[in-house]
Amino acid sequence: MSKKKQVFKPVKALPSFPEEEEKILEFWEKNDVFEKLRETRKGNQLFRWLEGPPTANGLPHIGHALTRAIKDVFLRHKSMHGFEVVPWVAGWDCHGLPVELEVEKTLGFTDKSEIEEFGLSNFNAECRKSVFKYVKEWQDMSRRIGFWLDFDNRYATLDENYVESVWWSIKEIYEKGLLYLGYKVVPYCPRCGTPLSSHEVGQGMMETTDPSVFVKFKALDFEDTYYLAWTTTPWTLISNVCLTLHPDIDYIQVEYNDEKLILAEAIAEKLIIDYTVLQKFKGKELEYNKYEQLFPFIVPEEEAFYITLADYVTIEDGSGIVHSAPAFGEDDAQIGRKYGLPVMNPVREDGTFSEDISDFAGLFVKDADSKIIQNLKDRGLLFKQGVYKHTYPFCYRCDGPLLYYSTETWYIEMSKMREQLVANNEKIRWQPAHLKNGRFGNFISEARDWALSRNRYWGTPLPIWICENNHRTVVGSLDELKDLYGKPLVDDFSLHRPWVDDITFDCPECEKTSTRVPYVIDCWYDAGSAPFAQYHYPFENKNLFNAHFPYDFITEAIDQTRGWFYTLLAISTVLFNKPAYLNCLTMGHTLDDKGKKMSKSKGNMIRTDDVIPKYGADAVRWFLYSYPTWNSVRVDPTQIYETMKKFILTLWNSYSFFVSNSNVDGFNLSTFDIPLQERTELDKWLISEVNYLIKSIDDALENMTVHVAVQAFENFVIDKFSNWYLRQSRRRFWKNQLDEDKKSAYITTYEVLVTLSKLLAPFIPFIAEQLHQNLVKELNP
Ligand SMILES: [Zn+2]
Ligand SMILES: [Zn+2]
Incomplete structure (x- = not known):
């Protein structure tokens, strides 16, 4: 007896998914499947998606794979629905401080002077190399996770054409009168030698402890009396030019421990005991009263060292008397401008005291705190010291503390654009929705002017x-x-x-x-220019840009609300008065298996290579999709395995059950084709359930809720299809005669598996491809 040809290729009960995936990757590449798909969609309705450009100067980890896997679901889904996805190309963020820091580290530089010695062209050549250092690893990771993306036609923010478009945009902003030079106190990183913009500062707020000191300033208009002022930044005392009181608060002069002090009445009760009140005054009665300079290192040209008044003084913390140094605080700077006080800034760009400050010269200001406190103690001017816990900004790049520092900075006047920003945000659909009027909406409704210039080397030059x-x-x-x-x-x-x-x-x-x-410019501006700069607009591709802008969809990590999501909207609002994107899905962060944030320094980074070769890309994808995208995900390998067992193996077993039985019974698509109305109630029920599933998946993706789609799939495949339908139908498959009932079970199961292969293709493309190859292609080679 000759061996009958099998209908389908036999299916292993438990294949090695990672190995099968490698074969499929080869198949896709050999047959240009991605390119062919894009070709067939040309001219169809557009789905406009923009890749948020990563910097390829570090190895990608599982968090990057998450962002790629999420993007892939939407792009494949839209493409399968016939849309032409544009531009569907990779982008690379190439400029900026992070790149410089990495190169400095490699070259062993610790400050900017070493860069100058090394030479700018040499340094920038190193930066240029560095940004593409791990591009291959990024491409390999993207390929292995199954992310279809055109890397050949990528955009890169360092391209000459890209920079030229950015220059065009800056000139536009200048001509709109929104670019100005300011001397403001800005958050400044002394390590990186550059100011940070408010959206960057927001990314590095941390709980920290600073010294809390009460300092005695000797009054000149009262005998043997001291003003008691409070500060948490002793290093700024060297630049003190005035003491600020609230005009309407009650202050008292008291006798306490053989000395006389002036402080707010409400504070005295909390701060000291057993004191005698000598006099009482409103703050405004003390205006222009003089005191002795605390540290006589700098001799100011203008008159200074007297009492000033401001409404922002409170009696919440401190003594009701605020020490003011206009060089190091925005409130202080305002008081300084109002009273015509000098700005004394003895701190160099690297955050150390200059030679003039003999006792503390060369010390980093924060390190000088303890020495300054000791100096005050020795001179009998320290009243009390303690520690103060508060949230303080740190550089999100180098982790060093930021200083508030008076410097020359070019700004985009975003504060004038608040209304337009809010109006354009109205046109954006956010997931989760609360971001629209919450975290993001609040941020833009109070948009600060954008500090654009950077005192750095590697970036788009400010033109x-x-x-x-x-x-x-x-x-x-x-x-x-x-x-x-x-x-x-x-x-x-x-x-x-x-x-x-x-x-x-x-x-x-x-x-x-x-x-x-x-100066060079904030690299966030480069990334926010991607909508037009990747097309070299307006020098080229005007029609293409007009057709693609605004983009239908973007999705990136949640921290981009103050990064790319903001800069995209800010720039598109100023240039075109439109939002740059219409739908925005935010992604949570990936944590390690103990729930800790992954970081290079902690050595707890999980890479795709750690998990994909064990469980397969489909399993990793499915695991990542099973959580609400915007929540943080704990990447626990045992959970990946559990997810795979629960869903992927159930699906696989159903498929394998069908194939092995079909091969016995000689499944035939035309002779087994029982019309729906002649099938059993159970079959009709399953078909209606699968139709409901199709709608659920479309709705879930329309709502940008991938995890809801996952729930719908699991509910259908595990409960309805496998545990109910196939179990109930077992005897139909196993009985001897090949009657209409048996054929009906076959054709129904077949249709459902083929539908699943299509529905699942955007989610787990490798298994979907295997199902499709065997169930569809085998019958119609
Ligand atoms: Zn820094
Ligand atoms: Zn001129």
């Missing part, structure tokens, strides 16, 4: 040239620059430092020499 008469020329394109320069550019010219620094030209207004300001 502003200034002449000796202070006339400004903002350059918006390479051609404009060439025209102004009037000479041929060097062969290897690049729109980067140091090339642009070498360009000087005669000021169009007064013909004096114009030189470029020494």
Whole structure:
């Protein structure tokens, strides 16, 4: 007897999923499946999606795989529904401080002077190399997790065309009158030598402990009396120029332990016991009363060291008397401006005291705190000391404490755009929805001016040239620059430092020499320019950009509410008065198996290579999808295994059960095709359930709730299909005669498996491909 040809390829009861996945990856590549899919969708309705560009200067971990897996579900789903997904290309974020820090570390540099010695072109060449250092690892990770993405036509924020588009946008903003130079007290990282914008500061707030000291300032208008002031930043005492009181609060002069003090009446009861009140005054009665300079290192030119008044003084903390140093606080700076007080800033860019501050010269300010306290103690000027727990901003890149520091900074006047930001946010659908008017909405409704300039090297150069008469020329394109320069550019010219620094030209207004300001821009601005800069708009691709903007969908991690989500909206609002995106799904973070945030320094990073070779990409994907996308996920390998066992193996067993029985009975698509109305009630029920599932999946993805889709799949496959339908139908498959009832069970099961293979393709594309190859392709080779 000759061996009958099997209908389907036999299915192993427990295959090695990772091995099967490798074969499928080869099949997709050999047959250009992704490219062919995109080709067949050309000209259809667009689904416009924008890749948030990662920086490839570090190895990707499982968190990056999560973002890729989530994106992949939506893009595959839309594509299967016939949409042309655009641009569906990778993007790389290439500039900025993080890149510089990584290169500094590699070169063993600890401060900016070493970069200057090394040479800007050398340093920037290292940065350029560094940003693509792990691009292969990123591509391999993306490929292995099954993320379909066009890496060949990627955009990169360092491309000359990209930078030129960013320059165009900055000129637009300048011409709208929204770009200005300010001298403001800004959050400043002394380690990185640059100010940070408010959305960056928001990413590094941490609980910390600082010294809390009550300091005695000797009053000059009272005999043997001291003003008692409170501070948590003793290092700023060196720059003190005034003491600030609330005009309407009651202050008292008291005799206490043989000395006389002035402080707020309400505070005295809490701070001291057994004191005698000598006098009582309102704060405003003390205005302009003088005191002795606490640290006489700096001799100011303007008059200083007297009592000033401000409404922001409270009696919540401290003594009701605030020590003010206009160089190091925005409130202080305002008081300084109001009273015409000097700004004394003895702190160098690296956060250390200058030579003038003899006792503390060269010390990092925060490290000087204890020495300053000791000095006050020795001089009998320390009244009391303790510790103060509060939330303080740290640099989200280098973890060092930020200082509030007065510096020259170029700003985009976002505070003028609040209404438009809020109106454009109205057009965006957020998941989770509460972000719209909560975390994100609050942030934009109080948008601060955007500190755009950075005193750094590797970034998009700020295209502003200034002449000796202070006339400004903002350059918006390479051609404009060439025209102004009037000479041929060097062969290897690049729109980067140091090339642009070498360009000087005669000021169009007064013909004096114009030189470029020494700054690069916030790299978040680069990323936020992706909607137009990746097309080299407006120099090229105007129609393409107009067709693709605004984007239908973006999804990135939750911390981007103050990062990319914000800068995209900010820039698109200023330039086009439109939101850059219409739907935004936020993703939670991935934690290690103990629930700790993964970090390089803790060595608890889980990489895709740690889990995919064991369980397969489908299992990892399904595991990641099973949580609400915006929640943090604890990546626990045993849980990945459990998820796989529960769903993927159940699906596989149902499929394997069908195939082995079909091969025995010679399943035939045309002769087994029982019309739906002639099938059993059980079969009809399953078909109606699967139709309901199709709708549930579409709805879940429309609502950007991937985990709801996962629940619907599990509910259907495990409970309805496997545990109920197949169990109830076992005897139908096992009976001897191949009657209509048996055929009906076969065709119903077949239809359901084929539908599942399509529905699941965006979620677990490898298993879906296996099902499709065997169930569909085997019958129609
Ligand atoms: Zn820093
Ligand atoms: Zn000029």
